[in-house]
Amino acid sequence: MVLHVGDVLPEVEAPKMDRLRLAYMAVSMRDPNLVHMEDDYAARSGLPGVIAHGTFVVSYAGAAVSRVVGVDAIKRLKVDVTGPVFLGDVLRTRAEVVDVEPAADGELLRLDLTVNRDDGQTVGRGEAVVVQRSR
Amino acid sequence: MSREIGHRFPEAEFRIDPARVEEYVTALGVEPTPGYRAVPGAEVPPGFFMYVTTYGAEPVHDQLGFDMFRTVYGGTEVEMYHPVRVGDTLSVRPQITGVTEKDGRSGRLTFVELTTEYLRDDGTVVLVERSNTVQRSQ
Numbered sequence: 001m002v003l004h005v006g007d008v009l010p011e012v013e014a015p016k017m018d019r020l021r022l023a024y025m026a027v028s029m030r031d032p033n034l035v036h037m038e039d040d041y042a043a044r045s046g047l048p049g050v051i052a053h054g055t056f057v058v059s060y061a062g063a064a065v066s067r068v069v070g071v072d073a074i075k076r077l078k079v080d081v082t083g084p085v086f087l088g089d090v091l092r093t094r095a096e097v098v099d100v101e102p103a104a105d106g107e108l109l110r111l112d113l114t115v116n117r118d119d120g121q122t123v124g125r126g127e128a129v130v131v132q133r134s135r
Numbered sequence: 136m137s138r139e140i141g142h143r144f145p146e147a148e149f150r151i152d153p154a155r156v157e158e159y160v161t162a163l164g165v166e167p168t169p170g171y172r173a174v175p176g177a178e179v180p181p182g183f184f185m186y187v188t189t190y191g192a193e194p195v196h197d198q199l200g201f202d203m204f205r206t207v208y209g210g211t212e213v214e215m216y217h218p219v220r221v222g223d224t225l226s227v228r229p230q231i232t233g234v235t236e237k238d239g240r241s242g243r244l245t246f247v248e249l250t251t252e253y254l255r256d257d258g259t260v261v262l263v264e265r266s267n268t269v270q271r272s273q
Contacts, residue, residue, distance in 0.1 A: 024162035032193065034203075054211070066167045066168055
């Protein structure tokens with residue numbers, strides 16, 4: 001599949017956020033922060049309940065790109081986490097090719113990335129640079 | 136506690152354990168590529184690389200004097216220079232590269248940028264990860 005400026009990649013709809021996902025992420029990351037585990041702890045930070053690791057937002061944005069071009073094609077992934085993700089939220093990605101420039105072995109594509117909660121709030125914004133090899 | 140720009144943490148070794156990558160992909164519930172399996176030799180998605188995972192949260196957060204109640208994760212930038220594979224062992228070198236203070240509506244905010252280099256045995260930098268965290272004063 002050859003990508004062009006203006007192309008929108010297939011959306012990634014993440015499964016509904018639940019405690020088991022947070023537990024798996026906490027274990028994978030060895031993250032000791034209880035704001036992802038205990039509602040009481042999160043409440044003391046002024047949150048209505050536990051929040052998902054920012055890694056979810058960054059990774060779903062990355063997955064929207066890698067599922068199309070492969071992991072090794074990604075040269076750069078930058079995602080700012082702009083809002084919290086709570087239990088029950090379903091995240092959806094949007095990735096659009098916005099720029100192309102020639103590179104030594106093909107083209108470098110730049111994609112704008114957005115991750116939204118199902119209530120419409122944007123929780124991640126960023127960009128990816130991927131190499132598209134000439135064939 | 137020190138937030139001196141340029142501070143380098145002692146280098147550590149991180150092996151990209153298949154179990155860690157599998158747990159990460161299970162947590163997401165979305166495969167980085169269709170049919171992905173976290174076996175030795177498999178690609179490692181950029182979102183996996185986070186100093187908390189690869190270096191450990193405590194040594195960094197202790198040094199930075201972060202109070203987790205007042206800390207918000209701001210985002211990550213990962214630059215991939217060479218392919219990285221499940222099963223690889225990399226040297227991990229975190230460094231404080233940015234400290235900015237701003238007055239916000241809810242008090243003083245401190246923005247900390249931590250840049251972590253990942254190197255192969257031969258000294259080649261394969262990946263650089265830059266993470267941003269925000270610490271509220273209250």
